[in-house]
Amino acid sequence: MAQTIRISLDVMGGDAGAEVVVPGAALALERHPGITFHLYGDEAIVAPLLEAHPALKQASTLHHCDVSVAMDAKPSQALRQGRWRSSMWRAIEAVKSGEADVAVSAGNTGALMAMSKFCLRTMANIERPAIAAIWPTARGESIVLDVGATIGADAQQLIDFALLGGAMARVLFGIERPTVGLLNIGVEEVKGLEEVRTAGKLLREADLHSLSYYGFVEGDDLGKGTVDVVVTEGFAGNIALKTAEGTAKQIGGYLRSAMNRTWRARLGYLLAKDAFDRLRQKMDPRNVNGGVFLGLNGIVIKSHGGTDAEGFAAAVELAHDMARNDLMPKISQDLLHYHRGRFAARDGSEGDQ
Incomplete structure (x- = not known):
């Protein structure tokens, strides 16, 4: 039986918010049917969008949040005003409580990092x-x-x-x-x-x-x-x-301009499509x-704020891969091995003095 991965989503995060997050999650679910979602956002906005995606609605639990973090909010401001109530905080908190395996947000990067550090804390021996x-x-x-x-x-x-x-x-x-x-x-x-x-x-x-x-x-x-x-x-x-x-955007612009310059260029594009x-x-x-976000006691994925549904689906699929392949246990194992060797070498050198 396929492993079920539980993903919490800050549905209100990003430039377009729920209008991108909901269809993006639906695309990811089509490709990975084993995902279940905890959706955090304004019920009046999110619920109607879910009606267009019945499979996602069935695989999701919607949690109403009446606060969303603005894309231009300062991290300190977001922590003061958005802690406990915002869609971003509650998506992260779901990872801390064990309700979700990983959180995904397209919201304000600084606020997301500040909230993630405050809520999840850094792992042992990790300063940043x-x-x-x-x-x-x-x-x-x-x-x-x-x-x-x-x-x-x-x-x-x-x-x-x-x-x-x-x-x-x-x-x-x-x-x-x-x-x-x-x-x-x-x-x-x-x-x-x-x-x-x-x-x-x-x-x-x-x-x-x-x-x-x-x-x-x-x-x-x-x-x-x-x-x-x-x-x-x-x-x-x-x-x-x-x-x-x-x-990458500059090269793409050059190519589009070059391909539309003459009828021969357009013909060449068709031949090499x-x-x-x-x-x-x-x-x-x-x-x-x-x-x-690495080095925290939990996995958080930051999607680009200006992405579309396809791009957000890629972020969700990345979250799925990180959780399914046990990223956190592997990090803990690697850190434990390194620091054991480091402390053993230090103790040995002190014993030789």
Whole structure:
């Protein structure tokens, strides 16, 4: 019998709110019939939309919430006004209480992270959570983290991100020992910030059964897919993510303009339509929609606020995969193994003195 995955949704989150979330959840349910949903939102808005999706209505429990977090709300403001009552908070709280295996929201990123940290708390020995994104590459897909949860990171936090990203790669890609690289301004060991160099040294020396440390990688390695997991701090990661998204839109615009310029170009497009369709599919950001909050005592997925139903369905499917493949137990196991080795090495060195 297929495993049932329980997903809580902040139905009011995102630019379009329930008008995107409800049909997106319905699409995900078609592809994964084993999902059950807890829907948190304004009943007067959500209930009529559910009537158009009877299968989703049957697989869902609707919880009325009379508060939604604005997309431009400051995290502190959202915590003060939206705690306990908002659709975002209650979707996260469902994970904490065990009613749901994972929460998904397209709402305000800062508010979602603040509420997730406040409600779920960080895991033992994790100081900062990270947002992990799926990155299309020439080889397929990689994971990049952190892409904006926190600005700056010390060596230990970068190592934590490596362990978190490695566990996610094992779940998502089915790789026993994913390769992990630290994003740097060069591959030489003497280059880069001191914290990055220190993290690289410690990763090389650590006994990590769950991942294989590759070394430093540069910006162009993200698109090449040189490693399965790229680790960086949130400032650089967010700039890289937004640059990649903007470049993809720019190239798409160039292609559309070029294909419509002359009748010969339009004819060429028709003759090569299959190739262009494959390119469009590869570049479609909806296919990799969903950032995973890692390092918390529960799984939270952040969907892009401006996505459509297809994109939101991708975020729900990502949530399904993370829960079905036991992301949390794998992270806990990897962290336990690493810190046991770390403390044993420290105690041994102290005993030699």
